Amino acid sequence: MNRHTYRHVLGHFATGVVIVTAATAPGPVGLSINSFTAVSLEPPLVGFFPAVTSRSWPSIEQVGAFCVNVLAVDQEALARRFAGAVADRFAGVGWRPSPVSGAPVLDGVIAWIDCMLESVHPAGDHVFVTGRVSASGLGADNDPLVFAHGRYRRLAPPTG
Numbered sequence: 001m002n003r004h005t006y007r008h009v010l011g012h013f014a015t016g017v018v019i020v021t022a023a024t025a026p027g028p029v030g031l032s033i034n035s036f037t038a039v040s041l042e043p044p045l046v047g048f049f050p051a052v053t054s055r056s057w058p059s060i061e062q063v064g065a066f067c068v069n070v071l072a073v074d075q076e077a078l079a080r081r082f083a084g085a086v087a088d089r090f091a092g093v094g095w096r097p098s099p100v101s102g103a104p105v106l107d108g109v110i111a112w113i114d115c116m117l118e119s120v121h122p123a124g125d126h127v128f129v130t131g132r133v134s135a136s137g138l139g140a141d142n143d144p145l146v147f148a149h150g151r152y153r154r155l156a157p158p159t160g
């Protein structure tokens, strides 16, 4: 299967979009992620897959803690911003520190999950990261931002 077909097929799997943030010594870092998943209930573990080329991941790993910000349907611009070549991704972005790690909880997100780094496994051109949930909470009362077929989407009404 060629690269284009592979991406096209996998794009049929719809996901939400999160921004993984961390409080590093020089300042906050964060990147957009759609490879986020719940992993374990007991202990509470979540996971995501940063690329080996990620510039933010090494500093998140060094800090050893991060916060997962679940984006609302009206936060597409934020998803683009934290995936792009912006000098300061946090410029003009409102946030407060999460209760345990102090990583940014971004204004307007629908949920946040504060984590201590649990494990890092090689996974091809990505790494599989798990985090142990230390705190979590809800934010804006809004629908999630959806990503499918390489595009941002909104939820359709419930089917039943």
Ligand SMILES: Cc1cc2nc3c(=O)[nH]c(=O)nc-3n(C[C@H](O)[C@H](O)[C@H](O)COP(=O)(O)O)c2cc1C
Pocket: 017, 030, 031, 032, 033, 034, 035, 036, 049, 050, 051, 053, 054, 055, 056, 057, 079, 080, 082, 083, 084, 085, 147
């Ligand atoms: C919707 C969306 C989902 C993404 N998911 C991932 C992902 O799961 N893993 C990843 O490494 N990059 C993902 N990216 C790309 C990164 O956000 C992008 O490469 C970013 O520039 C990485 O920042 P960094 O180099 O500061 O780590 C995604 C981008 C978008 C827009």
